[in-house]
Amino acid sequence: MRLTFWGAAREVTGSMHLVESNATRLLLDCGSKQGHRAEANARNANLPFDASDIDAVLLSHAHIDHCGNLPTLTKNGFTRDIIGTHATNDLARIMLLDSAKIQEQDAAYLNKKRALRGEEPIQPLYTRADAEAAIRALTGRSYNFWFELPRASMRVQFLDAGHILGSAITILHIHEGERTIRLGYTGDLGVKDKLILRDPQPAPPLDYLIIEGTYGNRLHESRVDSEAELARIIGETARRGGKTIIPAFALDRTQEIVYSIHRSILNGALSPLPVFVDSPLAMDATEIYRMHPEVFDQETDAFMEKQEDPFGFRQLTYTRDVEASKAINTLHGPAVIIASNGMVEAGRILHHVKNNIGEPNNTILFVGYQAENTLGRRILDGAKRIRIFGDEYPVRARVERVEGFSGHADRNGLLDWARPIARELKGAFVVHAENDAADSLVDGLRALGIPDAIAPTYGQQMHLQ
Numbered sequence: 001m002r003l004t005f006w007g008a009a010r011e012v013t014g015s016m017h018l019v020e021s022n023a024t025r026l027l028l029d030c031g032s033k034q035g036h037r038a039e040a041n042a043r044n045a046n047l048p049f050d051a052s053d054i055d056a057v058l059l060s061h062a063h064i065d066h067c068g069n070l071p072t073l074t075k076n077g078f079t080r081d082i083i084g085t086h087a088t089n090d091l092a093r094i095m096l097l098d099s100a101k102i103q104e105q106d107a108a109y110l111n112k113k114r115a116l117r118g119e120e121p122i123q124p125l126y127t128r129a130d131a132e133a134a135i136r137a138l139t140g141r142s143y144n145f146w147f148e149l150p151r152a153s154m155r156v157q158f159l160d161a162g163h164i165l166g167s168a169i170t171i172l173h174i175h176e177g178e179r180t181i182r183l184g185y186t187g188d189l190g191v192k193d194k195l196i197l198r199d200p201q202p203a204p205p206l207d208y209l210i211i212e213g214t215y216g217n218r219l220h221e222s223r224v225d226s227e228a229e230l231a232r233i234i235g236e237t238a239r240r241g242g243k244t245i246i247p248a249f250a251l252d253r254t255q256e257i258v259y260s261i262h263r264s265i266l267n268g269a270l271s272p273l274p275v276f277v278d279s280p281l282a283m284d285a286t287e288i289y290r291m292h293p294e295v296f297d298q299e300t301d302a303f304m305e306k307q308e309d310p311f312g313f314r315q316l317t318y319t320r321d322v323e324a325s326k327a328i329n330t331l332h333g334p335a336v337i338i339a340s341n342g343m344v345e346a347g348r349i350l351h352h353v354k355n356n357i358g359e360p361n362n363t364i365l366f367v368g369y370q371a372e373n374t375l376g377r378r379i380l381d382g383a384k385r386i387r388i389f390g391d392e393y394p395v396r397a398r399v400e401r402v403e404g405f406s407g408h409a410d411r412n413g414l415l416d417w418a419r420p421i422a423r424e425l426k427g428a429f430v431v432h433a434e435n436d437a438a439d440s441l442v443d444g445l446r447a448l449g450i451p452d453a454i455a456p457t458y459g460q461q462m463h464l465q
């Protein structure tokens, strides 16, 4: 079989890996590349293969860097199944529609400017109709059950990856003549004891492993400390009379932060204060979390048994329409504002950062990974001035970070997960990691006894047997 890395190769976005065996072509994820706009647009728009040749997509989870380019695939002639867990598919539905809306809005905005200059209009990367075609192709499977792929000599199993709702580790048994090649793909691997979700399931025996390495060179703070840290920072900011602005991805991080604040208020670590989730997408995602309690962990189950709602409490307001969102700006006194996106690249968070970053009593609190070349990363790296919508703003608010909410296993988590199967692995491929993290995890995997561990580059092809 052949394996080609068409994304998330020495970078963290655009996950897409092509598996070819006999006459079957299979994609593991089809995510959007993010970062430098022109480069990302070019990569997302130009698929490196004929989409109509792809027999199926196995979708690890609904984050946009794993599913966001599926509409480009359908737009270019892909007509087969996109297979994910039931929860993944429910989430992918809202993520893809939201993404299509952003693509259409971006194109309309640019076209207004182009029209003024007498330039030809550009087309959006994809439209709502393309996203709807991808959504119609979504096919749901449950964790742990094996299923056959139509017209292919392969069996597939999804295991719980514990990263976001529905996230899966994909196990493939690929039959080639007498041989069966066992290939595993972690997708994004979660952390133990994460709120809401169960722990990642252990690795089954494999011949080859594609493993993510986002934090391949880093260790996280403990989750318990992180919840206390979150309450401390919000509490201190509130006592100064300030607002805490939390950029958080609508999917998972928002639900986790809301649940954490709720727990902190209940256990007395935090005095009640107004909390706003300013994100229609987060509201939709939260509804889907509520629809899938069957994948929650025991702790969350027990919390709900006490008639407590993990995602709602008296001081919490979800805002959907723009007027309600704007009204948050006129509010005086301490509050928490959670908005997306998590790297301060787009969405309502831009307005809240713009309105609050100049005030020393406020805090911009990061609770997630900030990729290179994002505004979030620049603020976190200590920029004194930032640009939003063409205007410059001084950074006077405090900038803080709580790391333990990560949805990704850290270096120890990744190595601990791979350790039980390391000795029999014939190869391991580190993806979804920037260079330093990738190289560091490769060293760690080699030390576990996988001499052929590598971090492939974009387009690199491996022949596996």
Ligand SMILES: [Zn+2]
Binding pocket: 061, 063, 066, 163, 188
């Ligand atoms: Zn993810």
